[in-house]
Amino acid sequence: MSCENEQQLISSLLDRRIAGPERENALAHIASCQTCETAYESMQKMRLSLGKLNAAPVPAELRASLRDLAASERLRMISRATQKTRTSRWSDTVHLWFENLMRPMALPFAGGVLSALFLFAAWVPSMAAPRISGDVPTPIMTAPSLDRFQFTPTDKGGNAVVTLLIDPRGKVMDCQVTGGELSPELINMILFYQYTPAKVLGHDTWGTLVFRMNEINVKG
Amino acid sequence: MATSILDLSAERMAETSADTEDLRLVEGLRAGADSSYEELLARFQQPVYTLALRLLNDPSEAADVVQEVFLKVFRNIGHFRGQSTLKTWVYRITVNEAHNARRWFFRHRGREVELDHEPDESRNWKESLPDKSRSPYDLAVDRERHAMIETALARINPIFREAVVLRDVADLSYEEIADVLSISLGTVKSRILRGREALRDELAGSLKKRPALRLVPKTARVNL
Numbered sequence: 001m002s003c004e005n006e007q008q009l010i011s012s013l014l015d016r017r018i019a020g021p022e023r024e025n026a027l028a029h030i031a032s033c034q035t036c037e038t039a040y041e042s043m044q045k046m047r048l049s050l051g052k053l054n055a056a057p058v059p060a061e062l063r064a065s066l067r068d069l070a071a072s073e074r075l076r077m078i079s080r081a082t083q084k085t086r087t088s089r090w091s092d093t094v095h096l097w098f099e100n101l102m103r104p105m106a107l108p109f110a111g112g113v114l115s116a117l118f119l120f121a122a123w124v125p126s127m128a129a130p131r132i133s134g135d136v137p138t139p140i141m142t143a144p145s146l147d148r149f150q151f152t153p154t155d156k157g158g159n160a161v162v163t164l165l166i167d168p169r170g171k172v173m174d175c176q177v178t179g180g181e182l183s184p185e186l187i188n189m190i191l192f193y194q195y196t197p198a199k200v201l202g203h204d205t206w207g208t209l210v211f212r213m214n215e216i217n218v219k220g
Numbered sequence: 221m222a223t224s225i226l227d228l229s230a231e232r233m234a235e236t237s238a239d240t241e242d243l244r245l246v247e248g249l250r251a252g253a254d255s256s257y258e259e260l261l262a263r264f265q266q267p268v269y270t271l272a273l274r275l276l277n278d279p280s281e282a283a284d285v286v287q288e289v290f291l292k293v294f295r296n297i298g299h300f301r302g303q304s305t306l307k308t309w310v311y312r313i314t315v316n317e318a319h320n321a322r323r324w325f326f327r328h329r330g331r332e333v334e335l336d337h338e339p340d341e342s343r344n345w346k347e348s349l350p351d352k353s354r355s356p357y358d359l360a361v362d363r364e365r366h367a368m369i370e371t372a373l374a375r376i377n378p379i380f381r382e383a384v385v386l387r388d389v390a391d392l393s394y395e396e397i398a399d400v401l402s403i404s405l406g407t408v409k410s411r412i413l414r415g416r417e418a419l420r421d422e423l424a425g426s427l428k429k430r431p432a433l434r435l436v437p438k439t440a441r442v443n444l
Contacts, residue, residue, distance in 0.1 A: 011413045015387065017394065046420060049369050050388035052362075056270040062283045066265055066290055070257040073294035078252035 006036045010043050142199045144170075144207035162190060162211040168204035170195045178210075242306040249297045260293070264307075267390060268314050274385045275318040277374035281325065285317045292317070308399045311390065315382055315400055322378060372422035380415030387412050 009026045012018045018026060030036045144166035160180030165173045172191050182190075190211060198207025245263075248256025268289055272282035292313050300309060373381060386397045397408045 007417055008409075008413055011416055012409075015394065015412070017409070042420065043416060046369075046416070046423065047388050049365055050373075050384070050419075051391065053274060053366065053369060053373075053389050054267075054270055054391065056266075056273050058266050058269045058286075059279065059283060062269065062286060063265065065283075065287060066261055069287060069290055070261055070294065073291070074252050074254065074257050077250070077294070081250075081252060 006033075006039060010036070010040045013040070014043060014047055140201060144198045144209045145196045146193055146209065146211070147196065159212070160186070164190065164195075164209045164211055166195045166197055166207050166209055168197045168206065170197045170204075173206075238305065239302070243302060245306065246297060246300055246302070249294070257294075261290070264293075264310050265290075268310060271311065271314050271385065271390055272318050274370075274373060274389050275315065275378070275382060276321060276325075277370060278325075281321055282318075285314065285321050288317050288321075289314045304399050305396075308392075308396050311386070311392070311396075311400045312402075315386075319378075368423060369419075372419050375422050376415060376418040380411050380418055383408060383411035384415035384419060388416075 009018070010030070013023065013026055013030075030040050144164075160182045161178045162182065163176045163178050165175075167173045172193070172195065175187070175190065195209065197204040199205065245256055245259060249260060265286065269282060269286045272285040272289070273279060276282050276285065289310065293310055300306070304312075373385070376384075382401060383397060386392045386400060387394075392400065394405055394408050394412075397412075398405050401408070403411075
């Protein structure tokens with residue numbers, strides 16, 4: 001062991017910070033080394049002298065002022081504790097009063113809220129616009145038309161064009177051949193068909209239907 | 221091995237009882253119990269004053285610091301959570317207050333002229349009574365040695381002085397010093413070592429300056 005770290009070892013030895021073999025080695029070194037022994041002893045004496053500084057008598061004035069300070073601080077603590085207790089008691093009272101006030105109202109309030117929710121849920125669907133399935137849009141005016149299923153194609157009509165006047169009941173009231181030539185069979189067929197009358201704002205009315213053999217043209 | 225276990229358990233029991241005592245005292249202070257206030261003063265006024273005195277080397281400054289310390293202790297006892305012992309908590313406040321006082325002193329009063337009377341003159345009658353167990357010579361030597369140590373202590377770096385005073389004067393453990401100064405154990409060890417070295421150098425220097433004082437104790441030792 002060298003004397004390089006003697007001061008640290010001596011300091012640790014004095015403070016009992018090393019133990020076991022390390023302590024034994026350090027003590028053995030100190031016993032064998034004159035420099036370290038002197039340093040150890042002087043450090044020990046210095047430490048003892050420092051320890052004697054521990055008993056500095058407290059001046060009487062300081063003792064008295066500390067007693068006064070303690071007394072005043074004690075009173076302050078008590079008054080603070082009292083104030084704190086008073087505040088906490090007042091807070092408890094308010095809390096209890098509020099709870100007592102709310103407790104009888106809790107059930108009716110909850111019932112009211114639930115009823116309101118239920119009624120609202122029941123009422124909301126009725127507010128929606130009714131959806132009618134298969135609704136046909138109603139234009140302001142519609143022309144008369146012929147039900148296609150009644151029409152049986154024939155090759156006897158050629159390319160004749162017939163203008164028909166349809167009454168509100170869907171019957172042909174007048175017939176005028178405007179082009180081509182019609183056979184009597186075809187004229188009978190046209191006359192006895194059931195037509196859909198023209199409509200104005202949903203009401204049946206008179207209308208004109210242009211009838212061709214190969215197609216049907218509707219005019220106003 | 222059995223001895224070490226017993227020692228450990230005894231230490232632990234002592235720590236537990238100290239903690240319990242601290243808690244009881246703190247509870248009493250919080251409740252405003254008169255006896256707790258008296259007990260706190262009885263336990264701490266002397267060590268706190270000594271610590272402040274050794275850190276500042278000025279009795280009047282130390283007295284002011286002690287009052288500040290106890291004011292803080294009384295006012296903040298509600299914030300004491302028991303994470304450290306009451307002793308280290310009080311010592312930490314003392315060290316911080318002494319530090320503040322020293323800074324204040326250097327800023328404001330460094331150039332003032334001291335008009336106060338000597339500290340020895342303010343001693344009470346108990347202190348001035350003769351101690352019959354020791355000879356006047358021993359007392360004189362002791363007083364001289366005290367004065368030398370105090371002077372040397374006042375000259376070393378305050379950072380190292382704090383560590384040395386807490387270890388060698390207040391007799392705190394390394395762990396307690398680390399707690400008080402809020403530093404690591406390694407730093408505590410290093411500061412104590414450097415403080416002791418500085419103190420030894422200061423003492424050696426003062427002895428060299430005053431050879432007469434150096435001779436007196438040596439002669440006494442030879443005679444013994």
